Amino acid sequence: MGSLLEELEDSRRFFYIRIRNTLIAKIQAFQAAFFTIGIFCLLPSTADGSILVNAQALYSQLDKISPAASGKIGLAILKRFYAMRDYQPVWVQDDKISPELDIAIAFIATAEQEGLDSKDYELEQLLRLRKQSSEGPTPLDLELHTTQAVLTLARDLCRGRLIASEVDPDWHIQQQTFDPADYLQKAINSGNLKSFLEDLSPKTKDYQLMRQALAHYREQVVRGIHWTAIPEIPLIRPNMNHPVIPQIRTRIVQAFAIHGNPEYDIAPSKSEKYDDELVNAIKAFQYQHGLNADGVIGKNTRAALNKTPEQKIRQLRINMERLRWLPRELGDRYLLVNIAGFRLTAIEYGKHILDMRVIVGRDYRSTPSFNSLISHLILNPYWNIPNSIAHKDLLPKQQNNSNYFTSQGISVYSNHDNRSQALNPESINWHAVGKNFPYVLRQNPGEKNALGTIKFMFPNPFSIYLHDTPSKQLFLKDVRMFSSGCIRLEKPLQLAGFVLNEPNAVTDLVAKIESGKTITVNLPRRLPIYLTYLTTWVDELNNIYFSSDTYGRDKRVLEHARW
Template sequence: MAPKITKTSLILGFGLLLSTGVNVAQDNVVQETVRLEIELLSSSGHLHFRGIEVASGNLLVEIYENRRFRPAWTDLDQVDELLTAIETTAADGLDPADYHLEQVRTGYRQLLAGDVTTAIARAELDVLFTDSLIRLVYHQRFGKLNPYTLDPQWNFRRDLDGVSAAAAIQSMIDADSLLYRLQSLFPRGRFYEQLRQSLARYREIEANGGWPEFPEGPTLKPGMVDNRVPVLARRLAVTGDLDTDAVAAADTTYTEIIEAGVRRFQKRHGIDVDGVIGPTTARVLNVPVSRRVRQLEINLERARWVFDDITDNFIIVNIAGFTAYVVRDREVVWQTRVQVGSTYHQSPVFRDEMKYLVLNPTWTVPYSIATKEILPQIQSEPDYFAKRDFDVKDRNGKLVDPESIEWSELSRRNFPYTLVQRPGPNNALGRVKFMFPNEHAVYLHDTPSKSLFGRAERAFSHGCIRVEHPFEFAEILLGADGWTQDRFQEVLDSGEIKTVFLSKPMPVMLLYWTAQVDPGGDVHFYQDIYERDQRIEDGLDSEFVMDLPESGD
């Protein structure tokens, strides 16, 4: 059994090194001291110094073993770049303290001043800097939180592109510019960068005192005269929804110019765009800037979870924003309103690949919907089947005449049938469905419930995503293969159930973001309909825990 290593034995070991008659170079002494530190970490699982606990455990051990315990931080410029990277993490909604900001800053200053004179001090700083780098790399690449702990069905990739974690960190240490390599780890692309810029802007608004509170009062409509109008104009101007010239000209009349600013504000905040300041708009106007800053930080964390796992071309559905996007060459080329799962039937967050479309689809009713929702309607409406296009099948898949069934004797526990809705304009899936087979049985589809797209909040489905303009979407996906609106219509008119495969499967990501930036650069904030923000906020505020993704080796 190996002897137990303690901090005391480490110090004694260092003293033995200095007391030998051999002329040991200082760097060799530091190397041996690093070895003792790492052996202490390996044997006990803990390492404390300079007021911190080293948290990267086995990975730190592997890195130094691969280096044969040679110090990693022998270049002060390298340490300076590490410090700069730590200081700028706040711009991404991360906490610099998680990366030992004060300890790294103090150590850097001591090294500059030549005040680090002992091997123990140099070894501790070396290990400290490496632990800081590991923390930084993983948070920049994957986020502070492990999304799997929030959602066990999470299936986005979370690894290091086929290299071991130790090799990835070593490549950072060996880079000509550590800062450049670190910055390149952040999710790149417009979605992330515009969120980051919005965070900076809203923090600036917060630093300047935020925005004025819109006073309570009766509903305010365009054309009315009200003493609150100048306050409304100033409030809109702070967030860029109204030009500052309009503020200077504002009196107590609610003008068309101010109405346009209100409509822009309403659109950006996912509320009914009517220009009327009712209770909902008044409440949203008075959400404090600190809350908006926090929303941006939360959604930057969400972005770090997924933007390591995207290609140049993909489909995104923002569940909280009730919008779907088609992205090509990382630019949004098309978008549409969607309806998503209700709070009781929440749409899941996951990634898959769209493979085909079905025109004139049938709808096989899930057992839970058939027994909980449709069966009571059948039992209360004698002519239910005469009004709707349903077939009834037994357990062998054979058609059964619904008039031959004693529906009153059936229940949720006794329902030996399958309901299948025939193709047609009244089909629950509409005239087309977009398939990316998955364990959730969730997909995108048309809907006969078109009127619901006029609502600002559109959480109505059983989990699937209903698309407002499905055949525009279909043409975006299949246009290169010769599919036009006329060709789609021919198939619809024929009544034929037709499956059409995409020439190349296209990644689909169902995400849940309560803040995002639209293609025009305007930041949007959405209601947290599924109440998922708080757990991320709590996680961002929690103590640091190293939760390493799988290595690719």
């Protein structure tokens, strides 16, 4: 028993990261203390002062504890769990420690490895109570605190610690429903508690690799690796000389120690020349951080190089939390759009079949996170231009160039009935148009159409869809936020082939597109699509990637999580 406690204590020390004593943390500590005091004050005790651990004591105590003192898991859930088992203790039976107690404490000790905070599950207090129980009478608060901690951690691992919609108002993917009381009761009745608890966290490759990366970065922090910021510098191109090159070389060596990427395995040197070996390493680093792998060291590359292990730890924890928000089963075939990484991946039976760059919404027209089912494609689509875009973006262009709408194939209507006669744009005084834009604009199919030749439709309240684009050059940019919220695709035809999942689908589509006609193609089976915001992700080759927090959503989550 002593060795187990020592192992758990060593594990706690390794993964423990200090956080400031905020007012909320103090309140939570007070609640926990009140919960413990309530147990000691309200329960009957034996002649030697220890408190009896039995059904009567549990029922009495749970009936008297106030909801404010019940801590992380609601009192109702705690009561319901014990009601399921007629208030029989779980971890202390006949005033003796059950073997399941050490399984439970070992489970709670894994919280830090999952990117969570062991303080939220009172690990230190449980270890102290467990030690006291081996030296004398077993206190009842060990029973209740253990149950409370297991229920809380089980819920947090299964559906996320945070309520997604509260910490990120742009997240609209529903978190799964999970009943921790029912799950724990089934786990105990199964006789295989350990296996049930191990099944709670996501088992996806992405989550597990982030978990490993988290451990590597924490090891760097424990070892006290020196992380000197690279100063602001002009563009450094291959074969140039600069005094900061040795420092950049050191940073790449540090990256190799963490990730083991073979491209990062370079020889230490004090040379100030930006040589071929370092150029290749920088290109790999740029690719890993969602940047154009051109080997030119600019402000975005410098910002990525300057991210400290502590910052990477927080980034990993946030994204592990987001993965816990997602459904456990995404489907056999589905699309995953990573808004933060500007990527779309088509996945079939766990394999990445297609990967491409995408363009997402501008920061003031940001693309939200949600899920839906793709129902149909539209070939050679019209673009019914939203009123806000017509007024804010296109009206100024027409005012500056009276031929703009005509040159872009944009028709003007007095209302949304497109069957009515289009108005002559030259007959309208566009400079007299005020804030209330009184017209309806529609762009005809063609090479200048902003939607390109294909758009992918799926129901959602945001009027967002995937589509082709004539502005292919924008895919070469590092940060690709140029749309009004919809997703522009680098490889629309290849995606259409995956979505339709039929022989000769692409050949058939090309023929229909070349006809110039607007054609709707219904999917034989609707395809799930998930638009997520992940600033850390994993590719098919198990490489882990990082991107910048372009919409500031990581920052919002951090403010709530206090990580």
